[in-house]
Amino acid sequence: MSVDTATAESSNACISAEPLLDIQGLTTGYAGAPVVWDLDLQVKPGEVVALLGPNGAGKTTTLLTVSGLLKPIRGSISVFGAPIEHSRPHQLARMGIAHVAEDRSLFFQLTVLENLRMGRVKGRASRGAALERALDLFPALRPLLNRKAGLLSGGEQQMLAMARALVSSPRLLMVDEMSLGLAPVIVQRLLPVVRQVADETGAGVLLVEQHVHLALEIADKACVLSHGRMVLTGDAKELASNRQLLEVSYLGEQTLS
Secondary structure, three states: OOHHHHHHHHHHHHHOOOOOEEEEEEEEEEOOEEEEEEEEEEEOOOOEEEEEOOOOOOHHHHHHHHOOOOOOOEEEEEEOOEEOOOOOHHHHHHHOEEEEOOOOOOOOOOEHHHHHHHOOOOOOOOOHHHHHHHHHHOHHHHHHOOOEHHHOOHHHHHHHHHHHHHOOOOOEEEEEOOOOOOOHHHHHHHHHHHHHHHHHHOOEEEEEOOOHHHHHHHOOEEEEEEOOEEEEEEEHHHHHOOOOHHHHHHHOOOOOO
16 A cells, blocks of 8 residues: 555545534524524544635634634534533633634734743643644744734734644644735645644644635635525535635625525
């Protein structure tokens, strides 16, 4: 058996495993008002799932609910085979969930190195080796370790937010709008790192992204939300050839013919 064949079989085995994230019939929102209805979604080990849709579709709300920052109205969420309805955000982080928020949530008065150290999670294998691995993935951060995060460019801040999440050695990585405010050329450099993390660590990735075609290039599966409901899901490569996907993702059309 060739190395390439063995690698491909190993990758397929990961993606066919039991899901790291299993969402069933989820309705969630704010102050009891639903924003997402009856959502079913799974992420398996080594799999990148792109969650697409227009602004206001419920993508960020979904991630906030998985992170424990919002409570489900109904439905169930299981992570690593265990229900999380009564888990607090810090408990989920210790379990192995890392969430790169849309606003990046950096500590601007702290240095790059201090922000990275903040990514360490008690109970996770996240000491020096994980820090070095994160810097290997984002080598542009190495000469900036002593610079305050507030003085970084937008692209550098996004690298830092990603690297800080990876320092926790996550089993499930959620990334919300990596491309927000960044030039497409920067996005083209950052998105492949998501694919690399999934392939090399076996972590599952749930990726919210507005650059639809770039996201589909690195994803295994894509799900499209419109007005809080799933309207399309399938293999990323197949959906990349769907001419109506862009319309659904950006304009929020509810159906595909």
